Structure formats: structure tokens, C-alpha cells
Amino acid sequence: MTKPRQADDYNAPLVDRGGRSGTVLRILLLALVLIAAAGGFVVFKRSLDNEVVLGGLGVLAMVGIFFLVSSVIGFIEVMPQRQSDSLARSFLNSHPDGTLITDDKGRIIYANAAYGALTGARKATEVQTLETLLSRHRESNEALYRLVNGLREGKEGSEEFRLLRAVGPGSNNSGAHWYRLKARLLQQEDNGGKPLQIWQITDITAERDDQERFFKELQNAIDYLDHAPAGFFSAGRKGEIFYLNATLAEWLGLDLTKFVPGSMTIGDVVAGEGLALIQSVQAEPGLKKTVTLDLDLRKTNGQSLPVQIIHSVTSMRDGAPGESRTIVLAREKSDENGRSASAAAMRFTRFFNNTPMAIASVDGDGRI
Structure with missing residues (x-):
């Protein structure tokens, strides 16, 4: 039978030198002190009184007993064990981002498996710093x-x-690659030494490809709207035009490259009393209203352009006017010299809206 492995074994770090580097030094220092004390006792044993020798041995015996008892109860550790959080270590070992921890001199303290896979390192001796x-x-x-x-x-x-090309020499993916590199400091809690440096590197090529694909789709959608067979413009609450497509700009004779959002209003492009007609369209608070109107637009050369618009306006919850979006359909001159009833109705609407006389329709209660 195959012996089951722990999940963390599959993500074992390539380099992990996070243990206390001062433990061996302290043990060597203790050994030197004991050897010096023993040597001093041998050299000066003839010049010392028996009482002094017995007193010194008694003190050493008490220290030894205290040390043995303390080591049994865990108060003193001969070889301090690494105090690590298994949950945090498992998280770091299995993190999908390549993580590298170095000291202030650039020496590698830790490198997880993702870092090795990203840089092409398969063993500890092949791990290199990001600066390299x-x-x-x-x-x-x-x-x-x-x-x-x-x-x-x-x-x-x-x-x-x-x-x-990819950072790792053994990468199977050819071509350009995008990377995100993060760096921060980690203050050590066990001592007051210099902080460690944490580096995280991520291959974001797929993310960038998705962004570029979305941007191209957005550009295509804007291009379709710009060159649609119908005009379109979007206006703000005060009637300022924020966007108009290339079709409408061509009909009005505008240079779209010089258009600045908000520099024009609906009143600048509507001829006659068409603006009042548009402003009369009011939606209920918090709702949207769409109407079809026949009016004339004003070209840059002063000529009128007969159009039919589908005007959609929203209203705020407090009843204030909101943004509006409008589709503009050009009306061609009738080839049948006005025999069509719809053409006659449109001509009457244009004449009615542009007449120099003030006309209003009221009901029996005097409401417009």
C-alpha cells in the first residue's frame, strides 16, 4: 500500500532557514565558559582552601540541580524548538504567489514551492534572489x-x-509575460534585529490577456455605436452633452476629434422650439420615460436637419431631472411629394413646433 502523505508535503518550501541562528553560538559560548572554569580550577586548586573549593562545588551543584529541574519542567530549553504556527506556515507554503524572504544582506531565508515553479528552481541550490x-x-x-x-x-x-520571455528558464509558455512584484518589510518578533524583506512575484499574463480582450471588445462596441446608421447622444442633468457618436457628428458637421464632453448642450444642436419640446418630457420620480419626437437639429452651417428622435429621460427619486439618452433618426425627403400621410404629419409637426406664435393646449380646468 502507498503510504499517505500530508497535504503540506506537496508544497514543501525549497528553502527554509527560519530557525534561530544564535542557538549554536550560545551553546559554543557556554562550552567555552565551562572549559575555562574547569581549567581555572585545575590551575589554582593548590592555592585555594578546602572550604572555598567545597563552597564552589556546592554552588555549582545547586546550579546544576536547578538547571535539571528547569529543563524537565520546560522552563529552560537546551535546544530551543522552533515556535511556528502550523496554519500560517501551511498557508505560506501553499500560497499561489511566489514568495521569497531575505535578510538585509540579501541572503535567502525562505522560498516556497510556487517561487521555485515560477523561477525554474527545483532544489535549494538553484534558488536565486529576484535581484539576480x-x-x-x-x-x-x-x-x-x-x-x-x-x-x-x-x-x-x-x-x-x-x-x-518568462523569468524561469524551464517555462513551457513562450512569448511575452506580465508579472506583478510586491515587496514589504517583516519585523522579527523574537529579537530586535533588522527586519526581513518579503518579495512576492505573480505571473499575471492571463489576467492581462483578459483585460486586453475586454478592452478590445469594448473598443469594438464603441466602434459599432459610433458608426451605427442612427445618431446617438447622451446628456447630463443640465442638458450638457457628454457623448455623441460619429454618425450624428457627421450629420451636424462637427469635428469629433475636437469635441470635449460637456462643452455643448442640447440647446446648441436643436433648432427652433425643439428644446422646449424635449424639456417638456418629464418622468415620474424614480422612473424612466421614453417618447418619440419629430423636430429639427441645427447643423454647424446653420441649416436645419429634420430628424425623428427617441428620447429617454430618467428622474431622480426627489423628482429632479436625471440623465437622458437619445437616438436620432434622419428623415429623408419624400419622393411622392407629400402624398404619404405620415410625411404630411411630420411636416405639420415641424411647422407646429417652429411657428413664431405661442401655442398651448389646455383642458377645461385650465391645465396645459
Whole structure:
């Protein structure tokens, strides 16, 4: 039978030197002190009184007994065990981002399995720092330089850069790659030493591809709207035009490259009393209303353009006018010299809306 492995074994870090480096030094120092004490006793044993020798041995015996009892109850540890949180360590070992921890001198303290997979390292001796890996590429030098300077100032940072090829030499994916690099400091809790540097690198090529694909789809949608066979414009609460498509700009004779959102209003493009007709369209509070109107637009050369618009306006919850969106359909001149009833109705509507006389329709109670 195959012996089951723990889940954390599959994500074992390539490098993990997080133990207390001062333990061996302290043990060696204790050994030197004991050897010096024994040597001093041998050298000066003839010049010491028996009472002094017995007193010293008694003190050493008491210290020894205290040490043995303390080590049994756990008050003193000969070889201090690493106090680590298994949950946090498992999280770091299995983290999908490549994580590298170095000291202030650039020596590698920790590198998880994702870092090895990303950089192509398969064993501890093959793990290299990010400064070594990224300094080979001109595209990542500036990003790495900014992050290193930020760490020296005690600031964390994040950079994104594009490389012509993958960082890892053994990567199966060819072509350009995008990476996100993060850097921050980690203050050690067990001593007052210098903080460690945490580096996290992520391959975001797929994320960038999705963004570029979405941007292209958005550009295509805007292009379809710009070159639709109908005009379209969107206005704000005060009637300022924020967007109009290329079709409507061509009909009005506007240079779309010089158009600044908000620089024009509906009144600048509507001829006659068409603006009053548009402003009369009011939706109920919190609702939307769509109407069809026949009116004339004003071209830049002063000529009128007969159109039919589908005007949709929203209203705020307090009843204030909201944004509006309008589709503009050009009305061609009738080839049948006005024999069509619809053409006659449209001509009457244009004449009615542009007449110099004030006309209103009221009911029996005097309401318009």
C-alpha cells in the first residue's frame, strides 16, 4: 500500500532557514565558559582552601540541580524548538504567489514551492534572489530599483512589468509575460534585529490577456455605436452633452476629434422650439420615460436637419431631472411629394413646433 502523505508535503518550501541562528553560538559560548572554569580550577586548586573549593562545588551543584529541574519542567530549553504556527506556515507554503524572504544582506531565508515553479528552481541550490533574476532584463530594472529604494526607506510597494520571455528558464509558455512584484518589510518578533524583506512575484499574463480582450471588445462596441446608421447622444442633468457618436457628428458637421464632453448642450444642436419640446418630457420620480419626437437639429452651417428622435429621460427619486439618452433618426425627403400621410404629419409637426406664435393646449380646468 502507498503510504499517505500530508497535504503540506506537496508544497514543501525549497528553502527554509527560519530557525534561530544564535542557538549554536550560545551553546559554543557556554562550552567555552565551562572549559575555562574547569581549567581555572585545575590551575589554582593548590592555592585555594578546602572550604572555598567545597563552597564552589556546592554552588555549582545547586546550579546544576536547578538547571535539571528547569529543563524537565520546560522552563529552560537546551535546544530551543522552533515556535511556528502550523496554519500560517501551511498557508505560506501553499500560497499561489511566489514568495521569497531575505535578510538585509540579501541572503535567502525562505522560498516556497510556487517561487521555485515560477523561477525554474527545483532544489535549494538553484534558488536565486529576484535581484539576480530580474537584473538581467532591461524591462524590469526600473521596477526593481523603485521597490528596493522603497524598502530602504521602510515603504512597501507593488510594480507590474512586461518581459519578452518568462523569468524561469524551464517555462513551457513562450512569448511575452506580465508579472506583478510586491515587496514589504517583516519585523522579527523574537529579537530586535533588522527586519526581513518579503518579495512576492505573480505571473499575471492571463489576467492581462483578459483585460486586453475586454478592452478590445469594448473598443469594438464603441466602434459599432459610433458608426451605427442612427445618431446617438447622451446628456447630463443640465442638458450638457457628454457623448455623441460619429454618425450624428457627421450629420451636424462637427469635428469629433475636437469635441470635449460637456462643452455643448442640447440647446446648441436643436433648432427652433425643439428644446422646449424635449424639456417638456418629464418622468415620474424614480422612473424612466421614453417618447418619440419629430423636430429639427441645427447643423454647424446653420441649416436645419429634420430628424425623428427617441428620447429617454430618467428622474431622480426627489423628482429632479436625471440623465437622458437619445437616438436620432434622419428623415429623408419624400419622393411622392407629400402624398404619404405620415410625411404630411411630420411636416405639420415641424411647422407646429417652429411657428413664431405661442401655442398651448389646455383642458377645461385650465391645465396645459
